[in-house]
Each structure stands twice: as structure tokens, then as C-alpha cells.
Amino acid sequence: MDLLGRAIHDPRTGRLLGAIDITGGDHLANPHSLALVLATARAAEAFLATLPGPRAAGASLSALGRDAAVLSAGGRSLPLSRRHSEIVALLCAHPEGLTGDQLAIELYGDDLVNPVTLRAELSRLRHALGPLLLSRPYRLRDAVHSDFAEIAEHLGRGDVTAALRTYRGPLLPRSDAPGVVRLRRLIEGQLRAGVRASADPALLAAWTEASWGAEDLWMWEALAAVLPAGSPRQALALERVARLSEEYAPPDATWLQRRRH
Incomplete structure (x- = not known):
């Protein structure tokens, strides 16, 4: 009695799950039977790979x-x-x-x-x-x-x-x-x-204080607009707006163009 077999493993973990085998007489010992076992085992593992897993x-x-x-x-x-x-x-x-x-x-x-x-x-x-x-x-x-x-x-x-x-x-x-x-x-x-x-001062401040927002003129302008008029925080925001406006303006811009930038 001959036995042809091929193990089936979990495609995710490699853990042994079982085996495909054909048991029978001497006539099974041929290349066609072996190819069938291998193809069946591979198909089973391919199907398991499509299933949701941990x-x-x-x-x-x-x-x-x-x-x-x-x-x-x-x-x-x-x-x-x-x-x-x-x-x-x-x-x-x-x-x-x-x-x-x-x-x-x-x-x-x-x-x-x-x-x-x-x-x-x-x-x-x-x-x-x-x-x-x-x-x-x-x-x-x-x-x-x-x-x-x-x-x-x-x-x-x-x-x-x-x-x-x-x-x-x-x-x-x-x-x-x-x-x-x-x-x-x-x-x-x-x-x-x-x-x-x-228009939340806390959120706008968090943005402008972060590394990615520190040079964001548009957001500094928004922060300055919502802070209490004349407050120290507004004064700091307005100073930052002025500095960034100066930096971002073209070198040959007129005073009016800088104001509009």
C-alpha cells in the first residue's frame, strides 16, 4: 500500500494545519498522482491566504x-x-x-x-x-x-x-x-x-506654535484677528504677521504691495 501526501501550512504563520494524502495500491505511485496532491495542497493554502487572519x-x-x-x-x-x-x-x-x-x-x-x-x-x-x-x-x-x-x-x-x-x-x-x-x-x-x-484662539495658537505652522502667515493673521484687541498675545501675533509679511514679499515690492501680500 502506497501513500502520497503533502503538508498544508498556515500561509501567515507557517504552522502545520494538516495534509493532503492519497492512499492506495502501487498504481498511485506515478507523477500524475503526485502532481494532483501538490496542486490540491497549494490551492488550499492559496484559499487560506484570502481569508481574514489575526x-x-x-x-x-x-x-x-x-x-x-x-x-x-x-x-x-x-x-x-x-x-x-x-x-x-x-x-x-x-x-x-x-x-x-x-x-x-x-x-x-x-x-x-x-x-x-x-x-x-x-x-x-x-x-x-x-x-x-x-x-x-x-x-x-x-x-x-x-x-x-x-x-x-x-x-x-x-x-x-x-x-x-x-x-x-x-x-x-x-x-x-x-x-x-x-x-x-x-x-x-x-x-x-x-x-x-x-476661529478658536486655542486651536489657532496650537497650529502656529507647532513646527509645521510656525511660518504660516495665513494662520497667524487669523490668530491675531481673534485675540483680544490690545492684549500682549495679540501684539506678539501682529509682530509675527508683520515679520512674515516682510519675509514673503518680493524683494522689489512696493509698500502697498507688501501690505496686500
Whole structure:
């Protein structure tokens, strides 16, 4: 009696789950039977990889105010390279997925890049993420909560205070990937507009005191407008407005043009 078998492992953890086997007479000992067992086992593992698992469940991405993002899942934190940070952030922003061409444009813009370069990056990323990264199109298998998406959620509910509290700085600030740059500007622009529209001195002060808002003339003007007239804080804000206006004005601007700037 012959037995042909092949073990089945959890595609996420590598843990042995069971086996596919065929037991019978001598006629089973042939290449066709072995190929059938192997194909069946691989199909089972491929199906298991599509199921939600503990490693992907509750995954979150932290990418605000840092040059390299951190992916947290299943109680583990995975620091990502700068390029992988850009890819995962873009896939979080496009849950429907991106084709290889679309992803290349988001990462490299109009620069001519060998498709092999992108495929190599995605291969390395898949090795790090396992079944969380799917292809055709490229997408994340389960919803990954990102800190930058949380900003939009707070603003959608009109909670500007919570949005500003969540904001730890620009999205991947050193990234020059076109898709990331657009997303960064969108997030910052929405939050900035929300803080200014609130006319809340505390929120405006928090923005202008932060490293990313210290040179923001538009927000300093808004802060000066809502502070009590003649107060020391307003005087400081007005002084900052005057200094920034001077710095941002063209060198050959007239006095009137500087005032209008």
C-alpha cells in the first residue's frame, strides 16, 4: 500500500494545519498522482491566504510626522522603508486598488522607470506583509486604518479639536512621490481650513506654535484677528504677521504691495 501526501501550512504563520494524502495500491505511485496532491495542497493554502487572519485584523498605519511609516498588526509593529511607506500609504488612500501603471505614476510621476524596479519593490513588500498585500490590482486585503484617514473622519464629524490632536505633522514629510505629495497637501489643507474656520484662539495658537505652522502667515493673521484687541498675545501675533509679511514679499515690492501680500 502506497501513500502520497503533502503538508498544508498556515500561509501567515507557517504552522502545520494538516495534509493532503492519497492512499492506495502501487498504481498511485506515478507523477500524475503526485502532481494532483501538490496542486490540491497549494490551492488550499492559496484559499487560506484570502481569508481574514489575526495578522491583518485591526491593522493600522502611522505615517504622520515621520519619514518612515510603521504598520501595526496582531500586536506587532513593522517599521517600513521610505519607499514601502509610500506604497502602503497610497494603497490605504485607494482601498479599491491601483494597477501597476497607476502605482508607478503615483510613486514616480512622469519619470521613466523600469517596471522591474516597481515589481522588485512590491516583491520585497509582499515578503514583509505576507497575504496582506494583494495584486491585480495592487491593494491591501483588509482595511488598514491610517492616522491620516482619522483626520478626515474627525473633520467629517466637525470635531476640529480631535483632528488637530491626531495630527502629528505632515504625511511622510520628506517624500517627493507625486501621489504622497498630493495626499499630504490635501490632508494639511483640510485641517488648516478647519482650524481657521473654527476661529478658536486655542486651536489657532496650537497650529502656529507647532513646527509645521510656525511660518504660516495665513494662520497667524487669523490668530491675531481673534485675540483680544490690545492684549500682549495679540501684539506678539501682529509682530509675527508683520515679520512674515516682510519675509514673503518680493524683494522689489512696493509698500502697498507688501501690505496686500
